[in-house]
Amino acid sequence: MWREISNYIDGEVDAALRWEMDEHCKVCKRCASVLAGTRNVVVLYGDERMLEVPAGFSRRLEKRLARNASGGEQRWSSWSAWLVPAAAVVLIAAGVLLMNSLTFRNFIQSRHAQPGNNVPADLVVVVSDGSKVFHVPGCPFIHDKASERTMTAKEATRDGYVPCTRCLRQYLKTGRVRHSAREVAAATGADMDEDSQAEFLSTAAN
Amino acid sequence: MALNITVKNPEQAGSARDADLIAKVQSGQHELFYELVRPYERRVYAAALAILRNEQDAEDAAQEAMLKAFANIRQFRAEARFSTWLIQITVNEALMRRRRERTVVMEGIDDRHSGAGEAESDYAPRDFADWREIPSETLERKEVRQRLAEALATLDEKYRQVFVLRDMEHLNIQETAEALGITVASVKTRLLRARLMLRDLLAAGWKQGWFSRLPFEKGTKPW
Numbered sequence: 001m002w003r004e005i006s007n008y009i010d011g012e013v014d015a016a017l018r019w020e021m022d023e024h025c026k027v028c029k030r031c032a033s034v035l036a037g038t039r040n041v042v043v044l045y046g047d048e049r050m051l052e053v054p055a056g057f058s059r060r061l062e063k064r065l066a067r068n069a070s071g072g073e074q075r076w077s078s079w080s081a082w083l084v085p086a087a088a089v090v091l092i093a094a095g096v097l098l099m100n101s102l103t104f105r106n107f108i109q110s111r112h113a114q115p116g117n118n119v120p121a122d123l124v125v126v127v128s129d130g131s132k133v134f135h136v137p138g139c140p141f142i143h144d145k146a147s148e149r150t151m152t153a154k155e156a157t158r159d160g161y162v163p164c165t166r167c168l169r170q171y172l173k174t175g176r177v178r179h180s181a182r183e184v185a186a187a188t189g190a191d192m193d194e195d196s197q198a199e200f201l202s203t204a205a206n
Numbered sequence: 207m208a209l210n211i212t213v214k215n216p217e218q219a220g221s222a223r224d225a226d227l228i229a230k231v232q233s234g235q236h237e238l239f240y241e242l243v244r245p246y247e248r249r250v251y252a253a254a255l256a257i258l259r260n261e262q263d264a265e266d267a268a269q270e271a272m273l274k275a276f277a278n279i280r281q282f283r284a285e286a287r288f289s290t291w292l293i294q295i296t297v298n299e300a301l302m303r304r305r306r307e308r309t310v311v312m313e314g315i316d317d318r319h320s321g322a323g324e325a326e327s328d329y330a331p332r333d334f335a336d337w338r339e340i341p342s343e344t345l346e347r348k349e350v351r352q353r354l355a356e357a358l359a360t361l362d363e364k365y366r367q368v369f370v371l372r373d374m375e376h377l378n379i380q381e382t383a384e385a386l387g388i389t390v391a392s393v394k395t396r397l398l399r400a401r402l403m404l405r406d407l408l409a410a411g412w413k414q415g416w417f418s419r420l421p422f423e424k425g426t427k428p429w
Contacts, residue, residue: 002331006398010379034331037405040339044354045373045404049345051248054261057268058247062240064269065276069236 001031005038119163119171121154127161139167224288231279239276246289249375250296256370257300259359267303271296293375297385331402332409340408357407361400368393369400 001024007013008021025032044050125134131143134156141164142148151159163171227242243250250271255264275282275295282291344350358366371382372393383393 002402003398006394006401009401034402034405036339037331037409038401041401041404041408042373043342044340044345044408045358045369046376047342047345048248050351050354050374051252052351053248053251054265057251057265058244060265061247061269061272065240065243065272066237068273068276069239 001028002034005035008035009039009042117171119153119157119168121152123153124150125153125156125161125168126150127156127159132161133164134161134168135164136167139164141166225284228279228282228284228288231276232282236276239279242288243272243275243292246292249289249293252370253293253296253375254300256367256374257297257363258304259363263303263307264300267300268296270303271299274299290377290381293371293377294381294385297371329399329402332406338409354408357404360407361403365396365400365403368396369404372397373401 001021004013004017004021008018013021021035025035124137126137126139126142126148127134128142128144128149129147133143134151134153135142137150153163163169224242227238231239231242247268250268251264254267254271255261258264258267271292275292278295282288340350345354358369361369367386368382368388371377371385372379377385379390379393379397382397383390386393388396
């Protein structure tokens, strides 16, 4: 009987069982006492007056909520709090990539090129579009004469150009490039007459 | 515990007042949040106290629960009662806090009839031949409320938590089960036992004169 008292009080027994329990309580003082006492417990503890808070609780809660609302807007949306740092990371990454791309342009542009060795900084040299080397003026191996422009060797080196292996070979670091004057002339098919070629190659060798 | 909860009966969407305030808070009127939760302060505190058994910890947990409710108010869906949602956040917060602090809870007096390992449903209520009902008007007296609170505090925590959520916070059986992470059957069993033990304690208290200085008793007159 008493195992169902809680369900009985909550109205969760079927009509047949409820009737049985009602009939039993009419004749069983103990069960009637248990039922009434349990119902009394539910009524007393269910009363709002049983819910008490410490003195000042409301005031402290209100203050904390107000403080949070005024200064804690970041609590409102957890995802937006990540927006600013995420954007900063993206911008920094983009900046690094951009800088790297600019820097690389200044690196040696040809894998076959060799860095210069003691090239006089103020030596006037010529560069042109589509080429990665700088030449002495008049070098027959200048790639695109129409776009050639002059600058100092220092500037050309800074911009990533390397000495021409023909006209500036004496400045090559490793000195690996060795061509005979005739080989150079034959390989380039430069548009020079023989005298001009000979004069140029003689100048380059010196 | 997910903060998005749904109950089957859409009529449990809460009062019109709650719905109106919730909509305003969700639209940006944050200052109205306290107005929304004020009617539930006591229940939130009581739920936390039932688990933490320490007034300061319970107040901290109650405040944290309110802040979490505020932070997640946009996730609240009108299909559930706002009070239920708030109490469940509070229970969750109190349980987490207790796990973090690893509070050693002084286990209250269980029942005089059971021994170790006895099934929950085997509790037998005591027979009180001269049992008397305690009138609810006696709750106006602080000492009566204190006696009742002391009796509640002696319960084993698993019974106390179920009893507080069900009979004091007025969560239904399903909501109580979800809040505590136990089955409906366990809620019913523990609730029965809690109610019977409190009945025994209150009846015993009556015999011991807990309420002996009441101005009147049911059915009798003071003169």
